[in-house]
Amino acid sequence: MAGLTAANKLYTAAASSLELTVVEGGSRIGGRISTAEFSGDRIEHGATWIHGIEGSPLYEIAGDTNLLISDQPWECMDGALGDPVTAAEGGHLLSPAFVDPISRLFTSLMDFILGKADIQCLVNGGDLSVGSFLRRGLAAYLEKEKKGISVGRWSKRSLQKAVFAMHESIQRTYTSATDLSSLDYNAEKDYVLLPGEEITVAGGYSGIIDHLASVLPDGVIQLGRKVEKIEWASSSCEGRPVVLHFSNGTAMSADHVIVTVSLGVLKAGTSSEGWNLFHPSLPSCKAGAISRLGYGLVNKVFLHLSPSYRDNDGFPFLQMVFHPSDSELRNPKVPQWIRRTSFLCPIYSNSRTVLSWFTGQEALELEKLTDDEIIGGFSRTVSNLLPSQQHNEISQKFDEVLRTQWGSNPLFLGSYSYVAVGSSIDDMDTLAEPLPKYGGGDSAPPPLQILFAGEATHKTHYSTTHGAYFSGLREANRLLKHYNCIN
Ligand SMILES: Cc1cc2nc3c(=O)[nH]c(=O)nc-3n(C[C@H](O)[C@H](O)[C@H](O)COP(=O)(O)OP(=O)(O)OC[C@H]3O[C@@H](n4cnc5c(N)ncnc54)[C@H](O)[C@@H]3O)c2cc1C
Known part of the structure; x- marks a missing residue:
């Protein structure tokens, strides 16, 4: 470019x-x-979004050259606009009432870092990194929270922490930082997003x-x-x-x-x-x-659902919540390289192609896996997370995979x-x-x-x-x- x-x-x-x-x-x-093709859909190996259309020269070029329309299905990601299904390891569907307060906490902490909002009691921590500030914010929040009942093998607190970690993983993808503790705290507010909607490019x-x-x-x-x-x-x-x-x-x-x-x-x-x-x-x-x-390193993984995968409602926008890498409660069938990935989402509503983003060490590891290892790892993870899939634990849910290899x-x-x-x-x-x-x-x-x-x-x-x-x-x-x- x-x-x-x-x-x-x-x-x-x-x-x-x-x-x-x-x-x-x-x-x-x-x-x-x-831009490439995967299972008949137009997909992007790399840049996907025009981040803010107002004042974007790229949006202008896309408009002038008919790239904002397409007669082929493309990675428009409208599925990500709907309500997500949030599932925790072990097959626990989490209600919005549980997830939303943690999501709001994460958003308001990030807004504070970006200089868009004020948070009382959480200023002047001398934080060097985005990661340390976020963790301080979470600790302050949890201190005021009452203990609650556990969900399966999860305590309420560990589940709240894991939902927060899921948001951290999404943030790592935005920034490509291997770890948010390596992302400079002060620089974040100098970053400028172009105003207006964020869109993907229909024509590629x-x-x-x-x-x-x-x-x-x-x-x-x-x-x-x-x-x-x-x-x-x-x-x-x-x-x-x-x-x-x-x-x-x-x-x-x-x-x-x-x-x-x-x-x-x-x-x-x-x-x-x-x-x-x-x-x-x-x-x-x-x-x-x-x-x-x-x-940093960010890679995308596209998976095509196999014909045997049947779900009348289509594959959901799945937010994935895992036990941390060092927890003894981890299910060994969920591979280590998936544990810091946060979502699996159809590339458009009802698409049979789903997408996940990887960052850092796990993204590099992914580059070395075989297609069968990726398909098997994701199939077992979906079986573990979604109760409706659990009777079907060993079947391959996907029949095709494409992963990018920007790191190597x-x-x-x-x-x-x-x-x-x-x-x-x-x-x-x-x-x-x-x-x-x-x-x-x-x-x-x-x-x-x-x-x-x-x-x-x-x-x-x-x-x-x-x-x-x-x-x-x-x-x-x-x-x-x-x-x-x-x-
Ligand atoms: C997975 C992924 C997702 C992304 N998503 C987005 C997004 O949604 N929105 C967004 O705005 N941006 C996104 N980006 C970032 C965006 O793609 C880049 O910021 C941008 O395209 C970089 O352009 P560039 O010209 O700086 O560098 P490059 O595109 O890297 O161009 C450098 C060129 O130099 C060539 N080159 C390298 N070494 C040599 C050499 N020794 N001799 C000759 N040629 C060489 C390379 O082949 C390349 O063509 C994404 C990137 C990735 C990888």
């Missing part, structure tokens, strides 16, 4: 005065945007990418060109200061390169143990920002960035700074040799597609200004 937005802007503004190439290491364009998110790429003449986008080394401040090649070295041994020189690889790839390419993407190495302030910022793919090494404890949004600004800067007199090296775009370089809209879009536009405009193509 960032690279093609920059290319689109540069080409439309100054096609005649620049020589432009987009190099992509993979075999397709779109990066973390990738990749359509937005295709639209951006469509202005570029054939040959501008070169696939399969994985950059292994970016040599800058170089005097060796055709008078141009930057040389890209590709994995197939070829090279290309340039006056300017906009680097849009993910923060995960930047981390791998600048760590002392890893390979060195930049020669010379990046200055320590930039390398420090890259290493401090958080970059060397072109991404994760999903999206967040502000980790120990970093701040200033690190995103540092990451966005071009090298070398202007100044230093006549003997100074040519400025703007390497520029940085990509979601992780946008300090208020990081982690999103529109953040990536804005960052690509920012760097294209920086170059156009440099050449006096715009004011």
